[in-house]
């Protein structure tokens with residue numbers, strides 16, 4: 001029986017080919033950061049308030065000018081047809097039904113226009129050589145509400161599970177937004193991504209991008225400041241789910257200093273390690289405006305349970321808010337927190 005969002009991983013593992021399971025579950029190097037993301041979330045304590053007189057906590061929020069049912073977005077994740085034949089479309093439809101944004105990956109295995117037609121979407125942009133403006137214009141044309149530029153992948157992290165498995169995409173799964181034919185994900189990234197992308201490039205894109213621009217993959221508050229100076233409307237505090245530089249700090253540990261540096265000037269989101277509604281509440285208490293959820297939703301996609309998974313997440317967040325005495329997310333932000 002599935003009683004929590006975190007339960008989908010074991011179900012998915014039992015149905016997926018082991019190399020696909022490893023591609024999704026894995027981190028880089030010795031997976032120090034992958035484990036640290038969880039350990040750090042588990043280490044956060046909250047101090048609840050009582051007798052708060054709440055019959056129904058309000059989980060809704062405003063992010064980037066729109067109202068959402070939960071302070072949660074579906075993290076951009078490449079190649080979702082690895083998990084289910086309908087891939088991105090199924091997960092995006094579930095996001096739409098749950099009233100949350102779906103972030104389309106540059107490397108989606110369904111064309112971005114088809115996804116944006118079924119869900120309120122943001123578009124995640126990888127800095128591909130020569131193709132950035134074309135992709136951004138397609139996203140704007142398709143009605144995406146924001147562009148999320150991922151800045152922590154100049155090259156792919158060393159994912160040892162994938163190297164040992166010689167992981168390759170099956171012939172019917174590929175990057176449908178691009179003309180590229182991809183089997184070896186690592187080789188494609190090395191050939192197609194621009195490793196020397198810089199703040200000047202970000203400023204250049206900001207001048208040309210007519211919709212909100214969010215920078216994903218910030219850990220240092222100095223970079224957060226730099227992003228705001230470049231005109232970013234938001235940042236995502238993220239270590240890419242422990243898949244890029246191994247050994248970096250947990251993103252929940254990086255959050256506070258980033259909020260202190262830029263929280264008054266731009267939206268601060270967080271991802272990497274969110275596995276429950278309680279984790280969402282912890283991230284809000286530590287200053288995030290919202291979170292992105294990654295792997296748990298791919299596990300749910302693999303067992304065709306994305307609607308139920310998002311419903312469970314909502315219920316977990318509601319329960320945690322009620323038990324903590326928070327009527328709404330503004331109340332959640334006032335909670336005292338610490339570490340044991």
Ligand SMILES: Cc1cc2nc3c(=O)[nH]c(=O)nc-3n(C[C@H](O)[C@H](O)[C@H](O)COP(=O)(O)O)c2cc1C
Nearest residue numbers: 024075076077078105150240241271272273294295
């Ligand atoms: C299979 C997989 C594919 C991913 N693909 C992308 C991507 O295309 N673009 C991107 O910005 N981040 C990508 N990410 C990173 C996620 O957006 C997110 O930062 C990370 O998964 C969050 O951590 P979590 O899985 O612990 O929730 C991917 C992550 C996974 C697990």
Ligand SMILES: CC(C)CC(=O)C(=O)O
Nearest residue numbers: 078107153156185189243
């Ligand atoms: C192909 C990868 C660069 C996609 C990604 O961001 C990831 O797997 O973490």
